[in-house]
Amino acid sequence: MIHTLTLNPSVDYIVELEEIKVGGLNRMQNDTKFPGGKGINVSRVLNRMDVKSKALGFVGGFTGDYIADYLKNENIDTDFVPVAEDTRINVKIKTGTETEINAKGPAILKENLQDLKTKIGRLSDGDLLVLAGSIPSTLPETTYEELVKICSENGAAFVVDAEGELLKKVIPYKPFLIKPNHHELGEIFDTEFTAAEEVIPYGQKLVDMGAQNVIVSLAGKGAVLVTDENAYIASVPQGEVKSSVGAGDSMVAGFLAAFEQYRDIEKAFQYSVASGSATAFSLGLCTKEKAEGLLSQVSITKISLKGEN
Ligand SMILES: Nc1ncnc2c1ncn2[C@@H]1O[C@H](COP(=O)(O)OP(=O)(O)OP(=O)(O)O)[C@@H](O)[C@H]1O
């Protein structure tokens, strides 16, 4: 079964206003709130795609209760570790552009982490854990490494969506999928990308380091999947971006949902990109119908990396 892990969940508070006057009183035109955090978003999109998952992580206080209740109402299984302080509230400001203010989050105690490790230690062959998002500052930076080590010792597969060094450190444990965006990939290799093709050699380096599938998203400029044998370049659908919060997480969920159904990497990648764009074109996360409605606009070019087409 798929499990998702969000070490630092959030209530995402999305506010819309024409412009922000720094230092002045601003009144918003609209506001919405959603349960957030990358793993939780993956669970919610999987659920909309009729794939069961269980959400793990740390939740606390009234904001933690809001998340747990919301997921329960959506019929998503959870097995959270309770913590003493409130789960954070992340503010997403939508003016002409998107500005995010992500909070630090509650303190996680040693015994909280131990409880989580016990839960993760129960995963085995046939299970897959999605580790997504930042690591709270009160936890050791090595937390992802420690957790994926437990997975690999017990035969559970895992996917990681995290930034820079956190991501780099888990690659030798052979993740099934990693999904850096082009900024995160650039940070790892100290370079910058302007077009999808430029990403391929760097995706290959991550495959050589141990990743089985590497998806690199370039927002509106396309996306790339690199495997041991091939690279695939995807176009992204045209549309009005309403909120890109959770677009990357929807790519992970779309990939896993389609791979579970078709066992076909190329199809899973097409579904992944359609899901990412469907979320970008929504306020909130995509539905299955919206993602499937964009599939025909995602064309994939396959490039053999083994010298044949
Ligand atoms: N302008 C856009 N037009 C169409 N699709 C888009 C646009 N921006 C983002 N997307 C969709 O969202 C996916 C993920 O976008 P991006 O590269 O910004 O990833 P990310 O930074 O991980 O996302 P997030 O905003 O969730 O952190 C893209 O691959 C694409 O499918």
Ligand SMILES: O=P(O)(O)OC[C@@]1(O)O[C@H](CO)[C@@H](O)[C@@H]1O
């Ligand atoms: O602070 P982190 O853990 O890096 O990211 C958290 C977050 O920005 O990521 C999700 C979108 O991907 C949001 O739901 C959430 O607020």
